[in-house]
Amino acid sequence: MNGALEQRLSPDELPEVCRALMAGGARLQMAYAWFPEPDTPEVIYLGDWKRLEPFPMLRCRLLDGRRELPSLAAITPLLGWYEREIQDLCGIQFSGHPEPSPLVLHEGARPEMPPLDPRYQPEEMMPYSPQPWHLPAVEGDDVQQLPFGPVRADVLESAQILFYYVGEGILHCHPRLFFKHRGLEKQFEGLSPLLGVVLAERISGVDSFAHALAFCQAVEAAASSKIPERASYLRVILAELERLYNHLHYLGHLCHTTTLKVGEAQGKLLEEQCKQINGEFTGSRFLRGLLVPGGMRRDLSLNGLEERLRRLEPQIIDYMFELETTNSHLDRLLTTGLLPRQVAFDQGASGPIKRASGIQRDLRWSHPYAAYGSFNVDVPVRQEGDAHARSQIRMDEIRASIKLIYSALENLPRGRVSTEVHAFPGSEGLGWCESTRGSIYHCVHFDEVGHLARVKVKSPSFSNWRVFPFTVHDSNMMDYAINEASFGLTMAGCDR
Amino acid sequence: MPVWTLYGLRRGVATNPWPDGGQVTQRGVQGMPRFHSEQCKEGCRVCADVCLPGAIRIIENGRGERLTLDYGKCVACQMCTEFCPEDAMEKSGDWAFAVSKRADLIWDEALTSLPAQELTQKIHTAFGRSLHVRHVDAGSCNGCESELQALNNPYYNLHRLGIFFTPSPRFADLLLVMGTVTYAMKEALLETYNAMPEPRWVMAMGTCAVSGGAVGGGYACGRGVEEFLPVDIYVPGCPPNPTAMIQALLLLLNRTPQRVQGGHFAD
Known part of the structure; x- marks a missing residue:
């Protein structure tokens, strides 16, 4: 490949x-x-x-x-x-698998054949009658079970979390995910690469650009083609704009869980302002409809973007400073949801989560794509592995993103923004990208007529949901929401 | 240590007063394509070929080929506007697409000459009541959730309009559903609906919930909420922006007019 x-x-x-x-x-x-x-x-x-x-x-x-x-x-x-x-x-x-129970398909789902078998072309949804799910055996006096979800309080994505608890203490937490499994990898089958991008943008809404980017790069790798320089710079700018609004969202959301109301309002207002900048300069608040294998669908005029960010930047810096000096907020974050380095490594933690636990890796730095090779990419790292370290990593990345955008805007070359890409029948390609939440890999396989035969999507939330329960065991109920918010997980990306 | 109350006061009011005055500020955000049928060339099917969700189809009706356009399936990916050789598909800022009848999202030739004024005359006066909303994610991409969460930020500040989210369906007037409805969420969705007191309404928010959109169908996905529940308001958009969501909520309450009829948008 x-x-x-x-x-x-x-x-x-x-x-x-x-x-x-x-x-x-x-x-x-x-x-x-x-x-x-x-x-x-x-x-x-x-x-x-x-x-x-x-x-x-x-x-x-x-x-x-x-x-x-x-x-x-x-x-x-x-x-x-x-x-x-x-x-x-x-x-x-x-x-010899240690826990061979179903994961992605719920117990009681009965497709006629394995869904990714190309011969399986169902007319309608597969038959399903809910069955009891496989649970770990937990015994002991006073141990109680609390199922929470899949429809949870607040505007949240669907997932079910089962707690085994004694009083305030959580003994074990068993998330049941994949309620939102949409069978997306199957839906790529038979599409042209052009329409594949539209689908890739809808894997995870708040990672629209990152997924579309990994997909386009996989197709470009399969076709061994190189994109124009201007397009590769534009891709850097847009990818960092996506990181910016996402990280600000999670700073605000973290305040929500520590009940710092004004901090929440300010974080989410800054997120809104970033989304409005996206809408104004690209036509889409989620940076959709911009990428195509071979470059960009259209050129963007980014005149005025730097000025807008220069006006926003002091507010962001100021906000982060205030958060870092608020004792009531920090008290709730420090030592909450500890993730040791070894666990992070073994269980596959990705993105800010792994960097907050002492693993200094970032695909923008280790395997530069788009125009990242032309810039100094700071890879912040913390050793503590708690909710505070994770929030500090986000803050560092916000600063780094803004710097990157300035520098890419300053050096933005002129010229074409797309080139013809022709993937040969039977070709294969790997594309990758460091999204807000961690590493994304797309593997594409083309069939004998040049359509997509198989697209595998590795999403960071799938990796981080696997890790998350390790930080919940032996913690307490009061910290759960804070811990979950500090992980910045999405269900859509995980479940696909 | 900062005094957050003062910090908040110093920031002043961030809320946009729309719809009670003020500009609708979704500057630059692209909405659904506008279709100019007079420019459309017979025998050409470029737009249909680049439409992933199948919102544009070419059908044979005995007298030749005809284009059909269903905004309930449109994900505003803008492909048709970029590929149409005749500029019959035009980019627009039309995103306030909430309707109460599904059929109004299907483009209808006969309405071409209908003056926009006729639609705007249908303004109903507000009978100003509050609304409690229970949201259910039935298999979205999280784009819709992200925009729905934004309604509580200081810029949109949904509470000022008397609309609130409630954790329990028992206190809810409106079930706001996002996503195609996956096989695993169907049961939970119906249970939530059944737990609501009457009268109750259902809103299908986002193109996935209206029709399945770009991801509907296949082994795990349904094709929208309509298959399982009676829907009162349909809001296509991928995702609908927060202002479009407010417009839809106010439409349900008869506090704002419907802007779309027979697939035509009234400015």
């Missing part, structure tokens, strides 16, 4: 090669399966290694009707969820 360093393996070689990769300092990022031929699925594992080194990729075909692989979850725990997803959507089993 263009963009990755491949190794083709037989099923039996997998565990050993995976161990060797890990020992060499690599970290696996995700796994998925697809059907190059209807009866021969292939499972693909993607990892990352050192800065500027290509992404290692392991590919393993299942021949002769074989539908089972050894589970790698014991070697690298973050693969646990990906293996369960493959099991649900592609019908491949993983022997």
Whole structure:
């Protein structure tokens, strides 16, 4: 696949090669399966290694009707969820999996065949009759269960959280997600790359630009094409505008959970002002309808953008300073939701979450895309791993984003903004992007007529939801909402 | 340590007074495309080919091919406006698309000559009552939630209009549904509706909730709320911006006129 360093393996070689990769300092990022031929699925594992080194990729075909692989979850725990997803959507089993229950499809969902099998073309929604779900056994005197959701208080996305608790203390928290599973990866099947972008923008609304960017870059990688310089600078500016409104939202939302009302109002007002800037300069508050494989759909005039940001910047800086000097707010954040570095690494934490737990990685810096290679990208890092560290990382990234936008505007080249991209039948490409919430990878496979055969979307919220419960165990009810807000998770991206 | 009360006071009033005076400030935000049928060329199907949700279709009706346009499926991706060789599809700032009859979102040739004034005459006077809203995310992309959350920010300050979000469906007048309705959310959606006292209303917010939009169908998604519940107000948009959401809520309360009829937008 263009963009990755491949190794083709037989099923039996997998565990050993995976161990060797890990020992060499690599970290696996995700796994998925697809059907190059209807009866021969292939499972693909993607990892990352050192800065500027290509992404290692392991590919393993299942021949002769074989539908089972050894589970790698014991070697690298973050693969646990990906293996369960493959099991649900592609019908491949993983022997020795520590928790082999369904994940993405709820118990009681009965598609006629694995949904990602290309022969499965359902006319309507699959049959479903809700069944009890698999739960961990928790025993002890006075342990109570509290199911919360899927329709939760406030305007929130749908998810169910089951708490096992004693008094105020939470023993165990078991999120049940994927209520919003829309089968999006299936819906890419058969689309042209042009229409694929429209769908990619709708994977996660608040990451519209980042997902569309990763998708476009994957198509461009498949076609081995290079985009005009002006387009690559515009992509940097727009990606940072997306980061800006998102981070401001989470600062405001964090104030909501610590009941700092004016702080909430100010954070969300600043978010609104950023969205209005998006609308004014691009036509879309969510930066949609701008990207196309090969560059931008149209050129943008960004005259006046710098001035608008220069006016907003002091308000943002001032606001962050006030937050950092408010004891009542800080008291609630410090030591809340601790995520140790090793857990963050093993379970696959991504983005600001991992950087707040001492892992200094950022795709904009480690594997520059668009025009990021031309800029100094600051990668802030904190060691504490608590809700406060996560909020500080967001603040640092806000400052860095504004700087990046100024510098990209100053150096914005003139010229064309798009080029013809032609992906050959059967070609494949990997695209990546560091979104507000963490790393996004898109893998695209084209069919024999140049349409999309398979698109795999690795979203940061899928990674961070897997990590999140580890910070909740042995904490207390009062801190839960603060902790969840500090993670900045979306359901749409996770569930897809 | 900051005194947040003073901090807030120093910032002054941030709220935009619309609709009680003030400008509608969604400057630059692109809405649904406007269709100029007189410019449309027969035999051309460029716009239909680039329309992911199938809002534009070419149908054969015996006397040749005809274009149909359903704004209830439109996600305002602007593809048709950029690809139409005849400029029959025009970019616009028309986003106040809330309607009470689904059929009003389907473009109707016969209405072409209807003067806009006729629509605006239909203004109903406010009978000013408050409204409590229970929101349900039935499988959205979170874009709609992001804009709905924005209604509580100081700029839109929804409370000033007597409209509130309530945590319990038992206190709700309106069920505000977003998303296509996924297989796993159907049950929870119906339970929420059944827990509401009568009279109750349902609003389908966002193109996904109106028709399934760009992601409806497939093994996990429905094609909008209508399949499962009676809908009172349809609000296409991907997502509808916060002002469009306010307009829809006020339309339900008869405090603002409907702007769209037969797929035509009245300025």
